[in-house]
Amino acid sequence: MTNDSESDVDDTPVHRYGAALARSIEAKWQDRWETDRTFWTPNPAGRLLDEPNADRAALPKLFVLDMFPYPSGAGLHVGHPLGFIGTDVYARFQRMNGHNVLHAMGMDAFGLPAEQYAVQTGTHPAVTTEANITTYRRQLRQLGLGHDPRRGVSTTDVHYYRWTQWIFLQIFNAWYDRSADRARHVDELDAELGAGTRLPDDDGAPWAERNALERRAYIDSKRLAYVGEAPVNWCPGLGTVLANEEVTADGRSERGNFPVYKRPLKQWMMRITEYADRLLADLDDLDWTESIKLMQRNWIGRSEGARVDFEVVGHDQAISVFTTRPDTLFGATYMVLAPEHDLVDHIVPNDWPDGSDLVDVDTGRLGNWRGVFGAARTPAEAVHAYREFAAAKSDLERTSDSREKTGVFTGAFAINPTNGAVIPIFIADYVLMGYGTGAIMAVPAQDERDWEFAEAFDLPILRTVQPPDGWDGKAFAGDGPAINSHNDAVNLDGLGVADAKRTIIQWLETTGAGEGTVNYKLRDWLFSRQRYWGEPFPIVYDEHGPRALPESMLPVELPEIADFAPTTSDDPDALPAPPLARAEQWVDVELDLGEGPRVYRREVNTMPQWAGSCWYYLRYLDPTNEDAMVDRSTEQYWSRTPDGQLGNGTVDLYVGGVEHAVLHLLYSRFWHKVLYDLGWVSTPEPFQRLYNQGYIQAYAYTDERGMYVEASEVDERDSTFWHDGVEVKREYGKIGKSLKNVVTPDEMCEDYGADTFRMYEMFMGPLDQSRPWNTRDVVGVHRFLQRLWRNCIDESTGAARVSEASAPDELRRALHKTIDALRTDYPALGFNTAIARLFELNNALTKHVEAAGAAPREVAEAMILMVAPLAPHVAEELWERMGNHGSLAYSSFPVADPTLLIDDTVEVPCQINGKVRAKLVVAADIDATALEAAAKADPKVAEHLAGKTIVKAIVVPGRLVNFVIKP
């Protein structure tokens, strides 16, 4: 439809607040903030102590942080900036509330997509990354976020990753002193070993008798960053190995959904397990949601129990198991090792045992034990066949195979230390090598899995906990008195589970058959990736192993190479091939590491994307420091609480998505604790208050073929949806190209302005909840800003229209109640209700302006200051037009007059039997007696009470009256 009539008259007032005016105001103030350095946040000393805000360093600090974004090629959609706007509103409020607020935004710019794009197009990842960062910065700038532009570091910047490498060196050069329960420099370990004040704990020769290589191997084995050969998650589809945290429950890569295989490979590991206890315990002092704490607790997976050693018949090596139920030890009727357990090959006998003295040959039990694999002539063959069977199963099959128990008898036997019972040893894939010792004692009577296995293999079941009456007969894992659990030295019978555990652990420790222990699910962090676009390790190899480069040789810059692609494959047996290995000129390097110039080979793996994001918040504090990761006194300033004490966590408020619950947040806490132990930072935790913003999703529409149609072209008619004359079905999902439902901040800024967009995102609902985007609703907040503008500005002249007359009492009271509400809502991030309060006040102000012709200055100015955190551009403009000079960014937030918060009269509901029948207007300070009398005097109430008996009268002054009556 075109409208080409020449006679069209646009009678919209010239100075009405619409999209065009909003855009011009926003551009003006964004430029002004930039040239005036409005959001340059001063450090107390040293670098970044600049005018114009230098004196603010004397104020209490507040460190507000967003999880920094990965700048993807697609740019931002409306879902991305939700948290960024939230922190900006909070930061702007706190600036007006007397804090020196640090708020900045960097870029987490290493990562796979740029590398994959590079592979497809031949563009260098650095070029792609820079272009994407430019787009992101432009998109973020137009939102009017009050970031300090000097602090927005990029992880790909060599001035940044030089310090990522430096931190790696700190970790590499540290070991965990369990007696002191903290990390220390390995030089101290070396010194103590040399002085004999500490003894090596590896059963090797005395320290003095070891040669230099042996000593080096020992020290290397203690480092917090080490090269380990362990079964790792190898993802040939991505051409790289992955951390446990990056693999989904069904055995696929979180990114790309490729199959992942366990393969023993030599890789860099970080000894995060040494911090398991502290990572767990220190959660208690953090202001995080319980659900995130719970996810971390579950991931760390601490469980208390015991290690028990079982002698193997005919061998001198014992099998150690971990159990959380040592109280059931008497009921252990067989053992199971993980198929890949080291001891399996040692204990497997040459031939199947002669079963005559061990089992009842008539029942054929030994045959059952052998299972389907036992047809093999020898145990070794059976074990081999089973291992092949188990290894061929992917993790997905292993979990989806309805958990049917499979396994094979090894032909070997162990001895139950409590009663000397000779029990068979199996291998089965329901025992995992990666947890505990990779071996279990099986107690079918009290463990469901063991019960299932025992049934399948016809193994004996001995109850050692009395199940309750009426128990249906399967494994009983609950509490109850111990039975069948005594020998000459210890008697558990009759004890409850907890007491029985305590007693048996004591016995185990006395006899040396075991000890109480704690076990964790958490594994060491696999830290190397076979990728190009990541931080190179500051490591070279000599013929004996890894050597750290000295700090003076940092940074180790990424070399230029022709082909960035990781070598990907469908073949699970393909080997990792790091792209950096192709940089032959770079790999072999002549260095003097103290023994004269020699040729070394560089580490060709790179660090995972998590490395750069582990510590970026620290670099925000001192981004230009070339001498240190962060200056100590600067770090301490930003770590102090308002009362001057060093805080528990450096960042006061951290906002980001819940998807980082165990990945980034665990790794980052770990690095921070290492840096804390080594004296580089002064708080034990990085993030004091964590807030998880929800997600914005959007409707998507499919036609009759199930194809997505462009969501912006769909019309709604009476709850049905139409695209191009065809009815379509509405769905709901992630914003993205594939669902054809992308809405960008750029469109919103174009159509309504950034202030409207910001405010709409904050008004949609509580910040921590997910909700659907609905462009139709945006107009509501736009109208609000338009009315606010009209209340302050003459739409025909553009001049301010305020009166110096004082506001009427009712309006003034409404103002102060709003101030009071906002001072509660803003710190609590309750922006949706804050906005509702502002709407109400503005509606009241509008009524007044309609009647009186102008807004009283006291109301208008307070209103502008209160709106400023949410809609800063229009607030600045109004503030200026009202005759104020300079930015309002640091103006004081209005303070409510407490005397105006209390009304003279209040409306009190009066209920009869819990139903509201009347509303009484009474003096606010009326007492109960008078209130009850007033209620009875109300004609409506009197009518209901007439002829009835009042059984009870509940009178709550100022709240309500309730009469309980009967006929």
Added chain:
RNA sequence: GCCCGAGUGGUGGAAUGGCAGACACGGCGGAUUCAAAAUCCGCUGCUCGAAAGGGCGUGUGGGUUCGACUCCCACCUCGGGCACCA
């Protein structure tokens, strides 16, 4: 399977023991307009009633209480996390 979280009008949501549905969208009616709306005003939970007024109502069923969206128990549905973790 286990562990968390959430279910309120047509829609987003408000109210954390005391008037359910603030605020906003949409809808309806009116003003303005040749016509419009990113303008202004009014109404808008469902239901019975001409009205006055009444009844019902926060996933379902029970309970505690003078009073429950709110607290307790059981269940249903949806979302998230973990998943043979000994």
